[in-house]
Amino acid sequence: MTASPHHQLDGVDLDALAARLGTPLYVYSASAIRQRIQSLQAALHGTDSLICFAVKANSNRGVLALMHAQGVGADIVSAGELWRAMQAGIPPEHIVFSGVGKSEQEIVEALDAGILRFNVESHDELLTLQRLAQSRGTTARAAVRINPDVDAQTHEKISTGKAENKFGVSIDEARRWFAARHALSHVQLDGLHVHIGSQILSLGPYREALKRVAAFWRELAAGGHVLASIDVGGGLGVCYREGHDHPVDAADYIATVREALAGFEGRLLFEPGRYLVGEAGVLLTRAIRVKHGEERNFLVLDAAMNDLARPSLYDAWHDIAPVGSNTHPATTYDIVGPVCETGDTFARGRTLPACSPGDLLMIHTAGAYGASMSSTYNSRPLAAEVMVDDGRYAVVRQRQRFEDMVAGEQLAGHWESV
Known part of the structure; x- marks a missing residue:
């Protein structure tokens, strides 16, 4: 789902949202998710059927609670997904385990x-x-x-x-x-x-x-x-x-x-997953700098492969566009992140209006297999996630702090034998 001409998603201004919550930032449209659910439910009218959302696509409990509110169950592949689904209110009799x-x-x-x-x-x-x-x-x-x-x-x-x-x-x-x-x-x-x-x-x-x-x-x-x-x-x-x-x-x-x-x-x-949430989500990210190489121009973003792994994992295409008015001349970039891997590349040879440090960009169709596949590689805290709904927003995952990232770690101060 793309932003409106006013650069809003589900009635929420994306520039203002990014300014308040920072980037990288996942944003999910509740209205878009409901519309996808309802399209399937309408087509299934009159049948004995149950839709079980594939939790692996987006395991955020805020998203799962929205699924439950629409009468959708869960397709899980781990005990962790079982726990998340039940924490979100999905009853066990609506859960299948694959x-x-x-x-x-x-x-x-x-x-x-x-x-x-x-x-x-x-x-x-x-x-x-x-x-x-x-x-x-x-x-x-x-x-x-x-x-x-x-x-x-x-x-x-x-x-x-x-x-x-x-x-x-x-x-x-x-x-x-x-x-x-x-x-x-x-x-x-x-x-x-x-x-x-x-x-x-x-x-x-x-x-x-x-x-x-x-x-x-x-x-x-x-x-x-x-x-x-x-x-x-x-x-x-x-x-x-x-x-x-x-x-x-x-x-x-x-x-x-x-x-x-x-x-x-x-x-x-x-067991739909991507279909229900993929186009409902975007990843907001800011340009850190433009690097002019001998052969290529690099647009370096503050989002990276640890935030959205699909391009590095599958060579997956995501449409990427500036948020807000940008009438600058078209420029071709390799769009990359700051992680210390050549594979930390979102797009190669992509043409955009010329960008400057601080510009806000949107990576489209990021609601599925985005945050759920993210990691803290390079000790980068997990991005915040927010749900927008008819002009309102709610944070459904706080941005991870350094203290949260290392909470389970400890020094080897106590040695034992087995």
Whole structure:
């Protein structure tokens, strides 16, 4: 979501906000998030369905509380995300647990919380879940994550549905699980799950994956295996590059799911992450200086790869623009941060109006996988996060202090033996 011509986001002046709270600063539009949620909910009207926000996209409790207020649950991949979701008010019966590496302690915590279901990704995990549920005298509800061997046509590092990826199991293996499920005294295996990747910009990969899942569901039903739910994952893409990225319309996506799974009488689960928050967030940053090199001009910002890792991690494109009026001549820059890595680069050869030290810039579409992936590399405190909503703002994460950054550290003054 971009600022208005008056350089506002959700009715809040970004210049004034940055002057008051400092930079780097993440800003999230509550209105934009609600609009995305409502677009999915409207398309799902009349279905038995639950939207579970992929917490990894943005794990701020203020964002999670907004999700809960709109009737959205949580898709988690760690005990920390479980804790955050429940702290934000999301009830455990609206939480699903995905991920290939759930530890025994994490499984126990999720069992004790009473989450909706586990998306199981290996036979070892299935047996571990059975053993732990039995030891606690409870029954876990589970879905098998199918790896349909479908190319999501996205970046290789966020593709999750091909046979070579670490996620899920083949349909052949899942078939064996269902054939032996009566031996699982404390796991109710009654669901399917599929998630083929992230930042998907066409319906083709979804159609292919859902075709294979639907065929397997019908095969199971013919064999007497009644499914309570099918979780179709997430992955809907957003616009990072204006005029280049053309995201799928939510109504078209839901129509594709409905068509593929027509006749299914159980519950449909959805796990959108980026789609709900990506375009709703921006990262505000100030220019520190302009460096004129022999071959290139460098625009050095106070934001860095520790604040927004996507460009250095995935060579990801984010639109970047000055905030406020700037009619200076167009200039081409490599836009970089102050971290001591060549990879600390947001853009190469990007054309902007000529900038000066102190100018405020906006990195667009930063609401997903921005703050949630940030670190304190180079001993840089975590950026503040703020939510704006119809002319108001609220800080949802204070800027980290040096004292906060080292709070868990201590000198080696007390030595012990094991």
